[in-house]
Amino acid sequence: MIPKSFLSLNVMVSYAMRRTAWANRRCNPRHIRCASTFSVPFTADRYSIKRGSYEKINDQDLAKFRQILGSDNVITSDDDLERYNVDWLNICRGQSKVVLRPKDTQQVSAIMKHCNERSLAVCPQGGNTGLVGGSVPVFDEVVISMGLMNKIISLDKISGVAVAQAGTVLETLENHAMENDRIVPLDLGAKGSCHIGGNVATNAGGLRFLRYGSLHANVLGLEVVLADGTILPFGTNMRKDNTGYHLHHLFIGSEGSLGIITQVALLCPPRPTSVSLCLLGLNSFEDVLQCYQQAGSRLTDIMSAFEFLDTQCFAVSCEEHNVPAPLKEFPFYAIIEVSGWQPEADSTRLNELLEDLMGNGLVADGIVTDEPSRMQTVWKIREGVAEASARRGYCYKYDLSIPKQQMYQLVQDMKERLGSKVIFSAGYGHLGDNNLHLNIIAADYTPEVAKAIEPFVFEWTREKKGSISAEHGLGFKKRNAIHYSQSPAAVSVMKKMKQLFDPKGILNPYKVLPDDGCILGHE
Ligand code: FAD
Numbered sequence: 278m279i280p281k282s283f284l285s286l287n288v289m290v291s292y293a294m295r296r297t298a299w300a301n302r303r304c305n306p307r308h309i310r311c312a313s314t315f316s317v318p319f320t321a322d323r324y325s326i327k328r329g330s331y332e333k334i335n336d337q338d339l340a341k342f343r344q345i346l347g348s349d350n351v352i353t354s355d356d357d358l359e360r361y362n363v364d365w366l367n368i369c370r371g372q373s374k375v376v377l378r379p380k381d382t383q384q385v386s387a388i389m390k391h392c393n394e395r396s397l398a399v400c401p402q403g404g405n406t407g408l409v410g411g412s413v414p415v416f417d418e419v420v421i422s423m424g425l426m427n428k429i430i431s432l433d434k435i436s437g438v439a440v441a442q443a444g445t446v447l448e449t450l451e452n453h454a455m456e457n458d459r460i461v462p463l464d465l466g467a468k469g470s471c472h473i474g475g476n477v478a479t480n481a482g483g484l485r486f487l488r489y490g491s492l493h494a495n496v497l498g499l500e501v502v503l504a505d506g507t508i509l510p511f512g513t514n515m516r517k518d519n520t521g522y523h524l525h526h527l528f529i530g531s532e533g534s535l536g537i538i539t540q541v542a543l544l545c546p547p548r549p550t551s552v553s554l555c556l557l558g559l560n561s562f563e564d565v566l567q568c569y570q571q572a573g574s575r576l577t578d579i580m581s582a583f584e585f586l587d588t589q590c591f592a593v594s595c596e597e598h599n600v601p602a603p604l605k606e607f608p609f610y611a612i613i614e615v616s617g618w619q620p621e622a623d624s625t626r627l628n629e630l631l632e633d634l635m636g637n638g639l640v641a642d643g644i645v646t647d648e649p650s651r652m653q654t655v656w657k658i659r660e661g662v663a664e665a666s667a668r669r670g671y672c673y674k675y676d677l678s679i680p681k682q683q684m685y686q687l688v689q690d691m692k693e694r695l696g697s698k699v700i701f702s703a704g705y706g707h708l709g710d711n712n713l714h715l716n717i718i719a720a721d722y723t724p725e726v727a728k729a730i731e732p733f734v735f736e737w738t739r740e741k742k743g744s745i746s747a748e749h750g751l752g753f754k755k756r757n758a759i760h761y762s763q764s765p766a767a768v769s770v771m772k773k774m775k776q777l778f779d780p781k782g783i784l785n786p787y788k789v790l791p792d793d794g795c796i797l798g799h800e
């Protein structure tokens with residue numbers, strides 16, 4: 278017997294609605310910040326960091342920057358600097374005295390040439406939505422903010438290759454792609470603010486990873502400015518290109534430490550014309566896994582997302598975003614999205630699967646819909662978890678790859694380990710990609726809680742042969758944990774690469790690579 282909340286997809290929707298379905302399917306939670314960020318402690322103080330031996334900005338440097346960019350795009354007032362110094366989570370705070378806003382690649386090159394000659398450290402910044410403290414300075418690095426480099430240069434209607442400046446906001450690129458019956462192969466909750474250059478620099482994963490794979494598969498070429506100001510095109514924008522080493526891949530996920538990405542060529546797949554999803558209530562994580570297995574085998578060609586949330590994440594997001602919960606309380610929730618070009622056939626397959634899942638008791642309750650506003654509500658709950666959780670207190674945030682069967686055990690173990698020391702420990706994420714987001718919310722940062730979490734969480738993940746950063750990168754916060762996922766030999770090669778591309782170490786220092794002498798996590 279199908280419960281009342283289970284709506285049938287056989288309800289007809291107009292063709293016009295179907296056409297707009299993909300456009301409207303996601304909410305866009307632009308990030309909000311606390312009224313004041315001045316209470317956020319300096320990163321350098323909180324984590325006792327020693328400043329590198331870089332030069333300090335002087336009046337001649339500022340005059341040079343004004344000559345390159347014009348006065349308006351050299352920001353030096355304390356009030357204006359604040360938002361570039363503090364990260365989205367309000368956890369990391371730098372002390373930069375100058376933000377530069379270049380408009381084109383030549384300006385980026387001139388800035389880098391000067392900074393390299395003068396040994397001035399720089400911090401490249403996109404939309405500043407990164408979650409590992411990589412996008413903000415630690416000390417007085419020069420912030421190079423890419424927001425004015427926001428032109429979409431071309432979109433080839435036949436091949437689907439889009440070329441855009443790095444500062445193009447992801448959502449703007451997505452809207453442009455959709456006008457041309459294409460989509461960007463990447464979607465994430467921060468899309469209203471993050472830049473395509475920032476996405477490439479972090480190798481962002483997100484909600485479409487399951488269908489379209491990593492940016493390594495979809496970025497065909499990059500234009501990059503190296504530390505000394507050299508402008509280099511990498512890749513050919515051709516899908517097949519085996520001419521030597523595939524250098525552009527080095528910059529995908531390099532988090533601003535090897536060069537500044539100024540332009541991106543991205544393969545944009547055709548835009549699906551029919552989208553539908555279901556939100557399911559489940560009684561155990563084992564049921565979520567069973568459900569994934571069945572959906573994977575029966576909907577494999579049309580499944581575009583499989584996400585899960587635990588009851589805590591679901592409730593916090595509904596409450597903080599004032600969304601009436603579409604389902605009553607369950608220990609777990611799953612979201613399955615299908616998208617394709619055969620609305621009737623796709624709907625029938627989804628409906629049949631769900632009827633079977635309910636029939637065999639794996640799913641306790643659910644809704645299924647292809648109505649844009651209802652889909653948007655479900656995505657709002659899912660995409661809103663990060664922001665909702667962060668509003669509840671200090672967020673100890675972990676982004677892990679773990680084999681599916683063991684994924685939720687970590688959340689259970691953390692709950693037991695931390696007990697009432699924290700407000701809550703909760704888990705959700707991209708189940709289809711083995712990616713768990715573990716958020717531990719406490720009243721404030723304390724070394725005691727930090728020590729109870731780390732290195733336990735990293736050791737736990739290594740024991741399961743997972744990764745300590747599935748998609749957010751290492752940035753500032755996770756750099757010294759790199760050894761939990763990479764061998765000393767691999768880290769040594771990375772350091773050599775860094776030396777090759779950035780001999781003076783001016784590009785995003787204190788990020789990605791571990792501190793000298795750090796062998797934390799190495800057995
Ligand atoms: P920033 O935050 O400004 O920078 C991130 C890093 O890239 C920094 O190290 C910076 O130095 C570097 N960088 C930025 N631009 C350039 C450039 N042009 N050249 C060289 N280096 C550069 N991530 C995921 O993977 N999946 C998700 O689903 C996801 N969801 C999110 C949801 C929310 C609500 C938020 C706030 C964040 C989310 N993130 C997610 C984190 C994420 O990494 C990004 O939002 C995004 O990829 C960062 O882009 P950005 O332009 O904001 O870069």
Ligand code: 2HG
Nearest residue numbers: 466660662663674714716
């Ligand atoms: C998401 O999938 C983002 O929503 C943020 O990657 C995850 O809360 C987080 O850490």
Ligand code: ZN
Nearest residue numbers: 483707714748
């Ligand atoms: Zn994520």
